[in-house]
Amino acid sequence: MRLNEQERRTLNGEYGEANRLCLQIEVELGEAYGVERLIPITGAHIDANSYGRVSGEAKLAFAQKIVHAGGKVSVPTTLNPGGRDISRWRKFRIPEEFAAKCELMENAYLKMGAIPTWTCTPYTYGTIPCRGEQIAYAESNAISFANSVLGARTPRYGDFLEVCAAITGRAPYFDLHRDENRFADLWFHVEDPRPYSFSEDLFYSLLGYHIGGICGGQIPVVTGIPAGVNRDSLKNFSAAVASSGGVGLFHIVGVTPEAPDLESVTTGEVREDRNVVTGRQLLGAEEELTGCSPDDIDLVLLGCPHASVREFQMVLAGLAEKKVADGVEFWIQTNRGVYSWIEEMGILDEIKGAGVKVSTDSCLFNWPLDNWEFERAVTNSAKFAHYAPNELDLATAIRDIDRCVRAAVTGEIEGSGLE
Amino acid sequence: MTEITVPGEFYVEAGCEGEVIKTPDPISFWGGYDPAEGRIIDGRNEACGERVTGKIFLFPEGVGSSTTAAVLLESVRNSTHPLGIVNVRTEPILVTGALIARELYGVEIPIVSIEAAGFEGIDDGDWLKIDPESGSLILRG
Numbered sequence: 001m002r003l004n005e006q007e008r009r010t011l012n013g014e015y016g017e018a019n020r021l022c023l024q025i026e027v028e029l030g031e032a033y034g035v036e037r038l039i040p041i042t043g044a045h046i047d048a049n050s051y052g053r054v055s056g057e058a059k060l061a062f063a064q065k066i067v068h069a070g071g072k073v074s075v076p077t078t079l080n081p082g083g084r085d086i087s088r089w090r091k092f093r094i095p096e097e098f099a100a101k102c103e104l105m106e107n108a109y110l111k112m113g114a115i116p117t118w119t120c121t122p123y124t125y126g127t128i129p130c131r132g133e134q135i136a137y138a139e140s141n142a143i144s145f146a147n148s149v150l151g152a153r154t155p156r157y158g159d160f161l162e163v164c165a166a167i168t169g170r171a172p173y174f175d176l177h178r179d180e181n182r183f184a185d186l187w188f189h190v191e192d193p194r195p196y197s198f199s200e201d202l203f204y205s206l207l208g209y210h211i212g213g214i215c216g217g218q219i220p221v222v223t224g225i226p227a228g229v230n231r232d233s234l235k236n237f238s239a240a241v242a243s244s245g246g247v248g249l250f251h252i253v254g255v256t257p258e259a260p261d262l263e264s265v266t267t268g269e270v271r272e273d274r275n276v277v278t279g280r281q282l283l284g285a286e287e288e289l290t291g292c293s294p295d296d297i298d299l300v301l302l303g304c305p306h307a308s309v310r311e312f313q314m315v316l317a318g319l320a321e322k323k324v325a326d327g328v329e330f331w332i333q334t335n336r337g338v339y340s341w342i343e344e345m346g347i348l349d350e351i352k353g354a355g356v357k358v359s360t361d362s363c364l365f366n367w368p369l370d371n372w373e374f375e376r377a378v379t380n381s382a383k384f385a386h387y388a389p390n391e392l393d394l395a396t397a398i399r400d401i402d403r404c405v406r407a408a409v410t411g412e413i414e415g416s417g418l419e
Numbered sequence: 420m421t422e423i424t425v426p427g428e429f430y431v432e433a434g435c436e437g438e439v440i441k442t443p444d445p446i447s448f449w450g451g452y453d454p455a456e457g458r459i460i461d462g463r464n465e466a467c468g469e470r471v472t473g474k475i476f477l478f479p480e481g482v483g484s485s486t487t488a489a490v491l492l493e494s495v496r497n498s499t500h501p502l503g504i505v506n507v508r509t510e511p512i513l514v515t516g517a518l519i520a521r522e523l524y525g526v527e528i529p530i531v532s533i534e535a536a537g538f539e540g541i542d543d544g545d546w547l548k549i550d551p552e553s554g555s556l557i558l559r560g
Contacts, residue, residue, distance in 0.1 A: 021522065024522075025515070025519065025522070028518050029511060029514055032429070032431070032514055033430070033511065047486065048489060050486075052486075054449070054453075054454060054486075054490060055449075055454060055486065055489035055492065055493035057493060057496060058454075058489055058492035058493035058523075059489050059492075059493075061496070061523060062519060062523060155511060156512060157512070158486065158487050158488040158489075158510075158512030158515055158516070159486055159488040159512075159515070160488050160489070160515050161488070161515040174511075212482075216482060216508075217480055217481075217482070217510065245482055246445075246481055246482045246510065386450070390450050390451065390461055391449075391450050
């Protein structure tokens with residue numbers, strides 16, 4: 001790899017041990033992938049700060065190593081959800097010891113100078129990357145959204161490499177950082193969305209889930225979707241396509257910024273093979289994401305990725321002054337920006353009055369749920385429905401927000417859109 | 420005894436030798452792998468329930484969450500990690516986990532990618548050597 005003077009000095013330890021270690025890892029990785037040089041980045045989103053049940057200790061060991069070595073981020077750096085709601089963790093029955101570990105992790109990243117966004121949707125407020133901006137993002141849904149919807153440039157950074165990039169402000173110039181790697185590999189054409197519709201958020205979750213399962217790590221381009229897809233639908237698509245597949249970038253022609261037309265993002269070869277998708281095929285995705293019968297439920301979970309103001313408004317409309325049923329917990333996860341807005345809008349008081357619990361700063365997947373006895377959950381999130389059966393040992397069903405709200409009120413899951 | 424040599428691309432330059440545990444399905448370490456036990460726990464994966472600890476783990480490619488590196492690192496912290504990893508397509512996320520494992524715990528996990536045809540030719544239970552000197556895998560049958 002070709003290194004400039006400052007990079008060489010960094011590797012010699014002239015800018016401290018943290019910078020040396022972080023650059024060393026980036027250079028090793030870059031050399032493994034035949035990368036010629038490093039480029040400057042102007043933003044980062046860290047995922048390695050979430051203290052979770054599964055890999056919290058390893059992440060904490062790494063964070064503390066960097067802090068001890070004097071590491072400070074050198075670009076604006078946002079943080080993913082941690083393992084607890086910082087102000088309401090007791091209400092969610094998070095054990096004291098676990099909360100203490102989370103605090104160690106929070107402090108480590110605050111010492112590094114990162115911005116305490118504690119959200120998986122850093123693209124909703126505060127530090128939104130621009131089109132063409134070179135960034136180092138971790139968190140699969142945020143990567144997919146930043147690349148595809150915002151048109152920023154980031155490979156699928158994973159835990160630790162994004163920290164290294166945030167500290168050094170440099171990134172290996174490879175993968176989705178480079179224009180020539182942003183062309184689509186597979187073409188999907190949506191012919192008929194029925195029984196779903198183009199205006200339904202759930203349609204985009206299922207479409208993303210279906211396409212991700214076929215793509216693996218390849219880049220899809222989708223045609224046939226009318227303009228005007230809202231951000232929640234695109235968020236759902238991003239999260240779903242990066243759950244069933246390793247998709248870091250997708251194009252939707254006429255919707256995402258790099259794809260005004262099919263020709264802009266494809267070669268002739270890709271255009272020869274059109275994969276038709278119909279709404280009927282997506283029923284398969286809905287079925288795959290529904291592992292429990294329409295029986296009694298104990299948990300309704302929205303906000304994976306973190307809920308938007310619009311989604312809270314949909315919940316409020318769906319509740320229509322009804323209350324969450326006895327024996328059901330209705331939780332919505334969001335970030336502090338959205339929380340403060342819905343508070344000021346009066347939405348928060350109303351839904352709290354109905355029995356909904358809203359959390360910030362965190363992600364259920366990191367929480368120890370030992371103090372709850374959840375068995376069956378319903379969610380609007382393909383990502384949650386995909387991971388919860390293994391990660392949380394929860395039988396899960398996917399439904400749109402309206403049906404999730406009705407499930408919370410009645411304690412029963414209605415049939416899918418078809419029945 | 421026959422030996423078949425399969426050329427590979429080394430992402431983490433290290434060597435090892437051991438029994439193969441193979442899945443034809445892509446895997447997400449987060450949600451699909453339990454680092455406490457070194458076990459595949461994704462019900463959608465053909466090798467669900469199998470342990471990879473002390474074996475050479477073959478899977479075609481990674482999918483899903485960017486937490487992969489942390490889960491691999493946690494597995495190393497618990498000494499439940501695979502001896503080595505062989506893919507058809509190796510993601511940087513996975514390589515990062517192995518590079519940090521070396522920095523933090525001094526454990527070397529070679530990661531190599533090979534052609535799909537070579538991948539097809541290696542089976543569960545085979546004896547495999549990952550040999551960085553020759554830049555290849557040596558399959559003993």
